[in-house]
Amino acid sequence: MTWFRKKSAQLPMAFRxxxxxxxxxxxCAGCGxxxxxxxxxxxxxxxxxxxxxxxxxxxxxxxxxxxxxxxTPLFGEVQSVDPLEFSDARxxxxxxxxxxxAGDPAREAVVTGRARIESQPLVLAVMDFxxxxxxxxxxxxxxIARAGGxxxxxxxxxxxxxxxxxxxxxxxxxxxMQMAKTCAELGRLHEEGVPYISILADPTTGGVSAxxxxxxxxxxxxxxxxxxxxxxxxxxxxxxxxxxxxxxRAEFTQEHGFVDLIVPRGxxxxxxxxxxxxxxxxxxxxxxxxxxxxxxAPRA
Amino acid sequence: MPGGWLDFExxxxxxxxxxxxLRLLASRENLEADRELKRLAEKADSxxxxxxxxxxxxxxxxxARHPQRPYTLDYIPMLFSDxxxxxxxxxxxxxxxxxxxxxxxxxxxVAVVGHQKxxxxxxxxxxxxxxxxxxxxxxxxxxxxxxxxxxxxxITFVDTPGAxxxxxxxxxxxxxxxxxxxxxxxxLRVPIVVVVTGEGGSGGALAxxxxxxxxxxxxxxxxxxxxxxxxxxxxxxxxxxPEAAAALRFTAPDLLEMGVVDGLLPEPPGAAHRSPAAAAxxxxxxxxxxxxxxxxxxxxELVERRRARYLAMGAYAPxx
Ligand SMILES: [Zn+2]
Numbered sequence: 269m270t271w272f273r274k275k276s277a278q279l280p281m282a283f284r285x286x287x288x289x290x291x292x293x294x295x296c297a298g299c300g301x302x303x304x305x306x307x308x309x310x311x312x313x314x315x316x317x318x319x320x321x322x323x324x325x326x327x328x329x330x331x332x333x334x335x336x337x338x339x340t341p342l343f344g345e346v347q348s349v350d351p352l353e354f355s356d357a358r359x360x361x362x363x364x365x366x367x368x369x370a371g372d373p374a375r376e377a378v379v380t381g382r383a384r385i386e387s388q389p390l391v392l393a394v395m396d397f398x399x400x401x402x403x404x405x406x407x408x409x410x411x412i413a414r415a416g417g418x419x420x421x422x423x424x425x426x427x428x429x430x431x432x433x434x435x436x437x438x439x440x441x442x443x444x445m446q447m448a449k450t451c452a453e454l455g456r457l458h459e460e461g462v463p464y465i466s467i468l469a470d471p472t473t474g475g476v477s478a479x480x481x482x483x484x485x486x487x488x489x490x491x492x493x494x495x496x497x498x499x500x501x502x503x504x505x506x507x508x509x510x511x512x513x514x515x516x517r518a519e520f521t522q523e524h525g526f527v528d529l530i531v532p533r534g535x536x537x538x539x540x541x542x543x544x545x546x547x548x549x550x551x552x553x554x555x556x557x558x559x560x561x562x563x564x565a566p567r568a
Numbered sequence: 569m570p571g572g573w574l575d576f577e578x579x580x581x582x583x584x585x586x587x588x589x590l591r592l593l594a595s596r597e598n599l600e601a602d603r604e605l606k607r608l609a610e611k612a613d614s615x616x617x618x619x620x621x622x623x624x625x626x627x628x629x630x631x632a633r634h635p636q637r638p639y640t641l642d643y644i645p646m647l648f649s650d651x652x653x654x655x656x657x658x659x660x661x662x663x664x665x666x667x668x669x670x671x672x673x674x675x676x677x678v679a680v681v682g683h684q685k686x687x688x689x690x691x692x693x694x695x696x697x698x699x700x701x702x703x704x705x706x707x708x709x710x711x712x713x714x715x716x717x718x719x720x721x722x723i724t725f726v727d728t729p730g731a732x733x734x735x736x737x738x739x740x741x742x743x744x745x746x747x748x749x750x751x752x753x754x755x756l757r758v759p760i761v762v763v764v765t766g767e768g769g770s771g772g773a774l775a776x777x778x779x780x781x782x783x784x785x786x787x788x789x790x791x792x793x794x795x796x797x798x799x800x801x802x803x804x805x806x807x808x809x810p811e812a813a814a815a816l817r818f819t820a821p822d823l824l825e826m827g828v829v830d831g832l833l834p835e836p837p838g839a840a841h842r843s844p845a846a847a848a849x850x851x852x853x854x855x856x857x858x859x860x861x862x863x864x865x866x867x868x869e870l871v872e873r874r875r876a877r878y879l880a881m882g883a884y885a886p887x888x
Pocket of ligand 1: 298299300
């Protein structure tokens with residue numbers, strides 16, 4: 269569900285960072301209740317009445333999920349270019365990038381780095397819907413692949429929170445190839461026994477759901493998140509029928525067997541902590557079972 | 569429209585019809601028409617060259633979607649022998665938008681997988697216009713893993729508008745099916761050679777298009793989104809599809825330049841549908857060349873090279 273229907277590009281920066289408007293009071297787009305803004309923030313940007321989860325920025329997710337001060341951003345040096353010199357009815361992609369970056373060229377639709385959750389080390393990637401709809405272009409693909417590589421070399425868990433409409437059209441076929449790139453790295457994690465937890469936030473669709481988001485060893489989802497391959501509008505236009513209630517929502521996706529657990533935002537950190545301890549314990553035991561390295565040869 | 573010609577083909581088709589009529593008339597009436605026939609043939613050649621040397625991206629899209637364009641089941645008998653089709657995903661259903669099976673290619677056993685469109689309304693209803701559902705992708709993976717079990721190469725033909733956007737497809741995990749295929753194809757321990765023969769429609773194409781060698785027919789296109797879909801989002805109207813087609817840079821020469829495909833396979837004069845056998849011969853030579861290069865590789869080396877190929881794709885700063 270789109271809580272605030274205005275296009276983010278047309279909103280001033282203060283509004284864009286978080287799709288929750290400034291002010292003392294705000295209205296829940298889920299139930300219409302007028303909510304006290306500080307109370308909503310205290311509830312991790314969810315509605316106290318209907319439980320709606322408002323869409324938040326990558327920075328907000330990092331603050332909610334990671335141990336305080338534990339997040340070290342990495343791969344910010346991987347930055348977007350305009351390989352196709354793409355322009356559409358509204359102008360050049362290169363200009364759109366500059367506008368979305370708002371002075372910080374490291375800003376993109378994913379933030380990656382090291383973190384700890386309940387003291388467990390991990391590599392964390394969080395997508396940001398506020399940057400071009402969280403779309404995956406070359407930078408998203410490369411940062412996610414590098415995050416996967418780091419987790420694999422250090423044998424610590426990879427956690428990716430997806431929040432994206434899919435592949436980024438402005439980078440054409442190169443965006444599509446990011447699906448293969450991220451999956452190639454995940455194939456290595458799979459073979460080498462390195463854990464990967466995928467968290468699906470609203471929305472997770474298109475080339476993101478059809479690549480890394482659906483490949484978690486464990487797949488968690490926020491309540492009511494839209495999860496699917498095709499967007500509901502495209503499906504409605506193709507089949508010319510109304511879609512069933514709840515279609516493609518997290519609960520529907522879980523019922524059909526594609527999500528392990530639906531976890532409210534306030535419980536996500538504790539759930540991740542439990543899983544990360546399980547994986548760390550498994551890794552410790554695996555190391556214990558490995559044959560000891562050969563003893564150094566005695567000196568002559 | 570089955571059998572229909574594209575607007576820009578029309579003058580050429582008419583001229584060729586005139587030549588054919590004159591040839592028939594001359595032979596029936598025993599007339600001397602060689603000089604005129606030669607003149608018309610030269611005219612047709614130059615007209616064909618003029619039309620095909622300067623195609624817009626949108627005209628290439630129309631050629632890739634040409635109602636007479638050869639499909640997987642047209643290529644299979646021209647390229648393979650002893651084809652045995654394997655059906656069903658062994659979990660839910662058979663999906664006829666993808667054809668898969670075992671065959672011999674120039675005397676070596678291979679697995680073949682390809683999208684299949686229909687040539688008329690009835691066939692298209694059966695083939696779902698070449699738009700697979702999850703069970704199609706799962707069948708494709710099953711057959712590819714069967715090839716892996718026996719150490720045989722996989723050859724795929726890509727020609728789809730995209731994965732089917734429907735309620736059932738979503739319920740049965742369209743996204744998961746595509747994701748799994750893409751990941752498993754990056755680690756399959758046998759050679760994979762891909763030929764984009766028509767429309768490379770986004771994730772629905774990629775789900776059978778991860779390979780060690782990826783070729784494109786000259787007038788095929790391969791895109792992150794259909795030109796109509798892109799136009800309706802970024803131009804707010806599907807009418808702007810020709811503009812989107814140009815902006816997306818998805819033609820075979822574009823993809824070759826970007827390093828996404830390894831080779832552009834030239835089509836016969838007037839495109840593949842004018843001479844399917846000639847198109848098949850070109851594809852066959854490319855497949856044979858690729859397999860000769862790949863079959864000697866150790867499976868581990870093969871997979872590492874394939875991963876490295878995809879891990880290197882993308883454009884960002886600083887340049888890798
Ligand atoms: Zn509410």
